[in-house]
Amino acid sequence: MSMHAYLLFVAASVVLVLVPGPDMAYMLTRAVAQGRRAGSMAALGINVGAYVHLAAAIAGISALLLASATAFAILKWAGAAYLCYLGVRALMSRGALTDLTGSEVRGRSLRAIFWQGFWSDVLNPKVAIFYVALLPQFIDPQAGNPTLQLVLLGVTGNMIAIGINLVLVAGAARLTGKLRRNGRIALWLQRAMGVLFIALGARLAAQKA
Incomplete structure (x- = not known):
């Protein structure tokens, strides 16, 4: 692989990361509603999930998955159902996910957010398409x-x-820190998060391969 091809891939990756999608929406929503720790754990979970897709692409599993319309549909609907499940949970919660002092979530809640981010990414077939469609374009067979x-x-x-x-999480959390210290606003942020998750699930379900 030439340095030119590698730098071109770096530039393409930066642009693709900045394009809004379900993973970014999930991550930033966590940061806005629950603070920097929650957003960072969501980002880490999503990132670890991306390595699952990378391993699957290298092993050829993703290519086989995308070749089967049925397998793709199952993965898509599983991801959509999971996002809707997270949204319903947030809407049905009686209290805000953050306390009235504005302190951020920690412990078990952070671990739960990490795994939610992980599964949100793993169950997103569009991420599999990214690895299968984009990475081979930068491979040099002669190298x-x-x-x-x-x-x-x-x-x-x-x-x-x-x-x-x-960096995006830190910025989002900082800009909305004062809002989370208000119990009523924090509760509405949580409800908005739930609505967004359900909308993301519906959007994923409606997408075609």
Whole structure:
């Protein structure tokens, strides 16, 4: 792989990370509603989920999955159902997910957010398409060892993504910190988060391969 091709991939990755999608919406919504720790854990969960897609793409599993309309549909509906489930949980909760002092979530709640971010990414078939469709475009067959090239590109893309996402989370959390200290506003932020998750689930379900 030439340096020119690698730098072109870096530039493409930056642009793609900044394009709004379900993962970014989930991450930023957590940051706005619950603070920097929650948003950061969501970003980490999403990033770890991306490595699952990378491993699947390298192993050829994603290509096989995308070749089957039935398998793609199952994955899509599972992801949509999971996002809707998170949204309904947020809407049905009687109290705000943050307390009235404005302190951020921690412990078990943070672990739950991490795994929700992880499964949100793993169950998103569009991420699988990204790895299967984009990465091979930057592979140089003459350079040898295409698997190593895929790993390099995948890890590079994921490192770029986590860096940008953590910066976005920090900015979103800082801008909305005062809002979360108001109990009533915090509750409405939570409800807005629930509505957004349901909308994202419906959008994912409506998308075509």
